[in-house]
Amino acid sequence: MPLRARPPMEDAAGRDRLSDLPDEILHRIMSFLNARQAVQTCVLSRRWRNLWHTVPCINADFVEFDSIGYQGPEVPFKRFVNRLLEFRDPASVIDTFLLKYAMPDRLDGYKASNEEANRWIGHALQKQARILEVAVFFFPLDLDHSVFTSCYLRRIEFSHVYLRKGFFEQIETGCPSLEDLLLHQCFIWDGEISSQTLKVLTVDATELYTVKEMSISTPNLTSLTLSGLEYPKAVLKDMPLLVTASVSVTFDALNFDGYYDANDLRQYLWGLSAVRNLEFHYEGAELMIANNSQWCPEFVDVVNLTLGEWCLDANFHALIVFLQNSPRLVKLTLKLAKDRWTTPQRIIGELEERSFTCEHLKIVEVICLESDPQVIGVEDFFVRSGMTSVQFHIKHWRKDEEYELPAFIQY
Numbered sequence: 001m002p003l004r005a006r007p008p009m010e011d012a013a014g015r016d017r018l019s020d021l022p023d024e025i026l027h028r029i030m031s032f033l034n035a036r037q038a039v040q041t042c043v044l045s046r047r048w049r050n051l052w053h054t055v056p057c058i059n060a061d062f063v064e065f066d067s068i069g070y071q072g073p074e075v076p077f078k079r080f081v082n083r084l085l086e087f088r089d090p091a092s093v094i095d096t097f098l099l100k101y102a103m104p105d106r107l108d109g110y111k112a113s114n115e116e117a118n119r120w121i122g123h124a125l126q127k128q129a130r131i132l133e134v135a136v137f138f139f140p141l142d143l144d145h146s147v148f149t150s151c152y153l154r155r156i157e158f159s160h161v162y163l164r165k166g167f168f169e170q171i172e173t174g175c176p177s178l179e180d181l182l183l184h185q186c187f188i189w190d191g192e193i194s195s196q197t198l199k200v201l202t203v204d205a206t207e208l209y210t211v212k213e214m215s216i217s218t219p220n221l222t223s224l225t226l227s228g229l230e231y232p233k234a235v236l237k238d239m240p241l242l243v244t245a246s247v248s249v250t251f252d253a254l255n256f257d258g259y260y261d262a263n264d265l266r267q268y269l270w271g272l273s274a275v276r277n278l279e280f281h282y283e284g285a286e287l288m289i290a291n292n293s294q295w296c297p298e299f300v301d302v303v304n305l306t307l308g309e310w311c312l313d314a315n316f317h318a319l320i321v322f323l324q325n326s327p328r329l330v331k332l333t334l335k336l337a338k339d340r341w342t343t344p345q346r347i348i349g350e351l352e353e354r355s356f357t358c359e360h361l362k363i364v365e366v367i368c369l370e371s372d373p374q375v376i377g378v379e380d381f382f383v384r385s386g387m388t389s390v391q392f393h394i395k396h397w398r399k400d401e402e403y404e405l406p407a408f409i410q411y
Contacts, residue, residue: 016045016047019044019045019047019048023051023054026048026051027051027054027055027056027057030051030052030055030057031055031056031057031059031096033059034059034060034061034064035058035059035060035061035064035080035081035084036061036064036065036080037064038052038055038058038059039052039084053087053088053089053092054088054089054092056092056093056094056095056096057094057095057096057098058084058094058096058097058098058124059096059098060077060080060081060084060097060098060099060100060101060120061098061100062074062077062100062101062102063100064077065077065080074101074102074104074109074113077101078113078116081116081120082116085120085123092127093127093128093129094123094124094127094128094129095128095129095130095131096129096130096131096133097120097121097124097129097131097132097133098131098133099117099120099121099133099134099135100135100136100137100409101113101117101134101135101136101137101141102136102137102138103117103136103137103138103139103140103141104138104139105138105139110139114141114142117134117136117141118141118143118144118147121134121143121144121147122144122147125147125148125149125150125153128150128152129150129152129153130152130153130154130155131154131155132153132155132156132157133155133156133157133158134157134158134159134161135157135158135159135160135409136159136160136161137160140160140161140162140186140187141160141161141162142162142164143158143161143162143163143164143167145163145164145166145167145170145171146170148167148170148171148174148175149170149174149175150174150175150177151175151176151177152177153175153177153178154177154178154179154180155178155179155180155181155182156171156178156180156181156182157180157181157182157184157406158182158183158184158186159184159185159186159406159409160184160185160186161183161186161187162186162187162189163183163186163187163188163189163190164189165189165190165210166190167188167189167190168190168192168193168194168195169190169194171195172194172195172196175197176197177197178195178197178198179197179198179199179200180198180199180200181195181198181200181201181202182200182202182204182406183202183203183204183206184202184204184205184206184406184409185204185205185206186206186207187206187207187209188206188207188208188209188211188214189209189210189211190211191208191211191213191214191215192214192215192216192217193214193215193216193217193218194215194216194217194218195217195218195220195221196218196219196220197220198218198220198221199220199221199222199223200221200222200223201216201218201221201223201224201225202224202225202406203225203226203227203229204225204226204227204228204406205227205228205229206228206229212233213233213234213235214233214234214235215234215235215237216234216235216236216237216239217237217238218238218239219238219239219240219241220241221239221241221242222241222242222243222244223242223243223244223245224236224239224242224244224245224246224247224272225245225246225247226246226247226248226268227246227247227248227281228248228250229248229249229250233264233267234267234268235267235271236267236268236270236271236272237271239271239274240274242272242274242275243275243276243277244275244276244277244278245272245275245277245278245279246278246279246280246306247268247272247279247280247281248280248281248282248283249265249268249280249281249282249283249284250283250284251282251283251284251285259285259286259287259288259348260282260284260285260286260287260288261288262287262288262289262290262295262349263290263294263295264295265282265295265296266294266295266297268280269295269296269297270297272299273297273298273299273300274300274301275299275301275302276301276302276303276304277302277303277304278299278302278304278305278306279305279306279307279333280306280307280308281307281308281310281335282308282310283308283310286346286347286348287310287318287346287347287348287349288348288349289314289317289318289347289348289349289351290349296321296322296325297325298325298326298327299322299325299326299329300327300328301328302326302328302329303328303329303330303331303360304329304330304331304333305322305326305329305331305332305333306332306333306334306335307319307322307332307333307334307335308334308335308336309334309335309336309337309374310347311334312334312374312377312378313346313347314346314347314348314349314350314351315351316381317347317349317351318347319334319381320351320354320356321351323356323358323361324353324355324356326358327357327358327360328360329358329360329361330360330361330362330363331361331362331363331364331365332361332363332364332365333364333365333366333367334364334365334366334367334368334378335367336366336367336368336369336372336374336375337368337369337372338369338397339369355385356385358387361387361390362389362390362391363390363391363393364378364382364390364391364392364393365392365393365394365395366378366392366393366394366395367395367396367397368394368395368396368397369396369397370396375394379392
């Protein structure tokens, strides 16, 4: 007689040990599934039949419904999410709501899809969501920020979203527990980000609309990341608790006079002067530096400093200025070009005083391409400066390494 196939969830004794686990643990397991997979667990056994009704993490991903195109098959996805929210246990909370959605390009389809997505977000907030992650593809979501009234919401991550005027004021007054805000490739109509509760702020590849200057006032912020900003004047103020900062300034020479005044870097650097961990990059036009270092403050608490290839130009001009103003520096990281076609930024200006003292500096780490000739120059620079006891660590970029996307929009 052929042996009876044992169900995959049974052990050798025929017991379903997985289903014996309490709901909290099974919900935790289901949180690693997307919403469609979580619902499909209802066929495993009677024990699993209704678990999806109360699962606290919803990961609604349009890719599960559309592997070919995006111009019509969004209907099954919308129908699924609507029914999912409708048939959930009305007494259960939604702790985490993750939404990946492709907005259609048809005008009528866009309007309906936009309304649907805003309704789903509003529903999640009503169900006490602590974490809200929304990644939109092709056409941005026009967010209705009036629904952001929640004392439970702690983290927001948005990608490709229109943030109309009033958004930041709404989350400041309506979300008193918000601590973590990430904006990736978003479009901002406000000129001020003000929050008494934010501790982590990330603004990446985001455009400013109708405003030329963005003011950031976040007195409880401990971590700040600003990258991919094309010359908005970001005024950083009131950040006494800031510990870690990563700032990348991009200046397009085609839109200006062909060079960038280093004194304009003051608005970024002076707001970061009290941090312990600093990463600072400059990309774009030639950098005009006068014969003084007033553009760079003293970083009295910095112990870890990361700079880009731009600081090596003009005989290590900018690097020297940073070293002169970092008396407690322990580790320096230099991130050189990831490809051989990158044109290094040029620095215009002479440095009168080139000596520096970094008695606490122990490690210099260089991240570069293999056989990058600049590595030898960096090592020689520190030897000539009397820093013979510094340890050099050389790391190489991976050949397939590209721009790193935020984790919540990766596949």
